[in-house]
Amino acid sequence: MAAIRNFPDTKGGNTFDETLFERIAGDLEAQGYSIRPGGLPIDIANLLYSYQQDINERKYANAGIGRGTDFLKTDFVRTDEICWITGESEAGNRWNEWVAKLQSYLNQRLFLGLFSFESHFAHYSPGAYYKRHYDAFRGEANRILSVVTYLNPGWGNTDGGELVLYRDDQDREGIKIVPLYGTLVVFLSEEFPHEVLASARDRYSVAGWFRVNTSINNSIDPPR
Numbered sequence: 001m002a003a004i005r006n007f008p009d010t011k012g013g014n015t016f017d018e019t020l021f022e023r024i025a026g027d028l029e030a031q032g033y034s035i036r037p038g039g040l041p042i043d044i045a046n047l048l049y050s051y052q053q054d055i056n057e058r059k060y061a062n063a064g065i066g067r068g069t070d071f072l073k074t075d076f077v078r079t080d081e082i083c084w085i086t087g088e089s090e091a092g093n094r095w096n097e098w099v100a101k102l103q104s105y106l107n108q109r110l111f112l113g114l115f116s117f118e119s120h121f122a123h124y125s126p127g128a129y130y131k132r133h134y135d136a137f138r139g140e141a142n143r144i145l146s147v148v149t150y151l152n153p154g155w156g157n158t159d160g161g162e163l164v165l166y167r168d169d170q171d172r173e174g175i176k177i178v179p180l181y182g183t184l185v186v187f188l189s190e191e192f193p194h195e196v197l198a199s200a201r202d203r204y205s206v207a208g209w210f211r212v213n214t215s216i217n218n219s220i221d222p223p224r
C-alpha cells in the first residue's frame with residue numbers, strides 16, 4: 001500500500017489534500033472511479049455554495065449536448081440548467097486552484113497527462129434528470145476524467161436525484177450516489193456510463209472535466 005503522508009511537506013502542499021488525493025489516485029488505479037463523501041474541502045464547499053446561491057437565475061442556461069455549433073438542446077436527454085465557472089469569483093478561483101493541485105497530483109502519480117479543466121454549476125429543478133450517457137467517447141481523446149461534487153445540505157433518502165454510475169454497458173444496477181454536500185466523485189470519462197435520476201428537490205452540483213492536450217501543428221486544442 002502506498003505511504004500516506006502525515007506530516008507537513010515542504011513543497012507548499014497540504015497534508016489533508018495529499019491524503020485525499022492519494023486515496024482518489026488509489027481508487028482510480030484499482031477501479032477507475034472514486035466516491036469520497038466529504039471529500040471537497042469544507043471551505044471551498046462553503047464558498048461554492050454561497051456563490052451558487054447568488055448566481056442570478058439569468059446566468060443559468062438550459063443545458064444541452066455538445067458545444068458551439070454542435071450545441072443541441074434536448075429535454076429528452078437532460079433537463080438541468082448550467083453555468084460555466086470562470087475565474088471571475090473567489091469561489092471559482094479557489095475551486096480551480098484546488099482542482100489544479102489534484103491535477104498535478106494525479107499526473108505525477110498516474111501519468112494521466114491531464115492538461116486542462118472546465119467545469120460548471122448545475123441546477124436540477126424538481127423533476128429534472130440527465131439520462132444515461134458517457135461524458136466522452138473512446139478514441140476522441142477529449143474528456144479524460146470527470147469530477148462531480150454536490151452542494152446540497154441534508155439530502156434525504158426520499159429526495160431522489162442520485163447519480164448512478166454503471167460499471168459498463170451491460171450494468172443495469174449501477175452504484176447509487178446521494179448528492180450530499182461535499183461528496184466528491186471522480187471517474188474515467190470514457191469508461192463509465194452514468195445518469196442522474198429525477199430529483200424531488202432543487203439539486204445543486206458542480207461538474208467538471210479534465211482534458212488531455214490534443215494540439216496538432218500549432219493549432220491549440222483545447223483552447224486555453
Ligand SMILES: O=C(O)CCC(=O)C(=O)O
Pocket residue numbers: 122130135148162163194195196205207
Ligand atoms: O450531477 C451529477 O451527478 C452528474 C452530472 C453529469 O453526469 C454531467 O453533467 O455530465
Ligand SMILES: [Fe+2]
Pocket residue numbers: 133134135194
Ligand atoms: Fe455526465
